[in-house]
Amino acid sequence: YKPRKLPDTSIPKMWLSGLEDMKVEDQVNHLGLPFLNVGERCNLSGSIKFKKLMMAGDFESAMDVAKQQVQDGAHVIDINVDDGLLDGLA
Numbered sequence: 477y478k479p480r481k482l483p484d485t486s487i488p489k490m491w492l493s494g495l496e497d498m499k500v501e502d503q504v505n506h507l508g509l510p511f512l513n514v515g516e517r518c519n520l521s522g523s524i525k526f527k528k529l530m531m532a533g534d535f536e537s538a539m540d541v542a543k544q545q546v547q548d549g550a551h552v553i554d555i556n557v558d559d560g561l562l563d564g565l566a
Contacts, residue, residue, distance in 0.1 A: 492552075503551055514552050515545030520559035530557060 490500035490510035505511035518541060520527045529538040542553050 512551045513549050514554050515542065515548075515550030516554050517545055518542050518553055519556040521556065527559070 487501075487504070488509060490512065492498045492500065492512075500510045500512055503511055517523050518526055518538070520530060523541070526538060526541050529535075529541070542555070545553055
């Protein structure tokens with residue numbers, strides 16, 4: 477028997493999941509591979525500025541943090557406002 481023909485190859489795809497799945501095909505890096513720049517500044521445990529804004533109830537300024545990340549090139553924003561130190565029991 478002859479060896480079977482290998483399937484045609486294509487550009488790899490990036491699949492992300494959260495509340496809904498997301499397939500990335502239109503954003504690529506300099507190598508032509510799937511790439512997303514993820515904004516990480518909307519995280520209570522990772523950004524003191526963002527945490528202070530959220531704790532003060534200044535949600536408009538907290539939204540400005542996310543908007544700035546998009547203006548700086550983020551394709552996706554990672555938002556985390558569930559910090560165990562806020563209302564958690566000791």
